[in-house]
Amino acid sequence: MLPTTELRPVPLAPEIRLHLADREQRLFGGEFHSDQPLPFWAFVWAGGQSLARYLLDHPAEATGKRVLDVATGSGVAGIAAGLCGAASVAVTDIDPAAVAAARRNAAANGVTVADDEPDPELVLAGDVFYSPAVAPQMTSFLRAARKAGATVLVGDPGRGYFPERLFELVTEYTVPVPAALEETESLVTGVWRLK
Template sequence: MTDLADAFVRLHARLAPVPLTPEIVLHQADEPIGLWELTEGQFRSEQPPPFWAFAWAGGQGLARYVLDNPSVVAGRRVLDVACGSGLVGIAAALSGAASVRAVDIDPLSIAAVSVNAAANGVTVTADLADILDGPADADVVLAGDVFYSQAFATRMFGFLRRARKAGADAYAGDPGRAFRPGAAGTEVASYEVPTTMALESVTTKQTSVWRLP
């Protein structure tokens, strides 16, 4: 299915710069509803919206932080968890990470990471897996816009906390989602991130990057 999924991504999402990180280009959809309907067929995902087709605000903020602070990832093994388009992992690769692994449960996300990494001239290993109940196996864990539901936020925060206890650094980009844990850590950066009315019902989202304690 890989070649077919790659072709689907290229057909339904056009390559364009990311608003907050214009040095990165991604295959992005113009609007979510039509693409959501398309993914109800052969490419139906367990995740209702096509997360891989948009540069979500939390991911943009985290990617900007990594690009502006390359020492966070330089020479280190990086994990981009619930990676969506692969934006954050690509930012890490561009910033000198020793290796970047991007993980998601959506096959189309894995395809998107592959074509997006190639478009930016970097190497990102993309894996289709649910790893939230296991170890991180990384030096740095990056999570962009992952607190959008109670159940997922709870699992993700537990994973990030375990990664920290095992010695990894962990960062989360979040635009004020309802389920961001109160103990998310130290805010290390804040950005006004351009977005669209179709995605967020606003044109900008105040987005923070948090370093877990």
């Protein structure tokens, strides 16, 4: 079952509007029961919000650059890069429905996104260190991007598998989040740069 969404402002970055599920809708142990992946894209997560806010406040990070938003979800970080004047923005996610949602959200904000950027200058990744299986894969991918010359920014609210030793903290935000998802009203979330 897919969630009903409505175009709403992002709490930490109200300049951006996304098609989002209701803040009271539960994702885990809630209304979604199917063989399809859970609709993570219907929610705006703390890591993506923090990246979006950081870019909107520091547009030079993205202006004129080829940007890749990894594990895009709703597309919020890539959309922020586009609003900052990125030369191009590509979004990727293991869930094709997330890529479709990111495209729809980008269009709602006047931003164009592509499916791939083989040579990114800026890589964005929000909330990607959420499991012991995914964290090493994501770490390898991001380190390869950094080795190839890209700047890598990660938004992480302390998900538990974040390899902090590889990063330097750029800034922190207190991010409003749905209590139905996070069991709290806000999360302190860092924006980190891969060394």
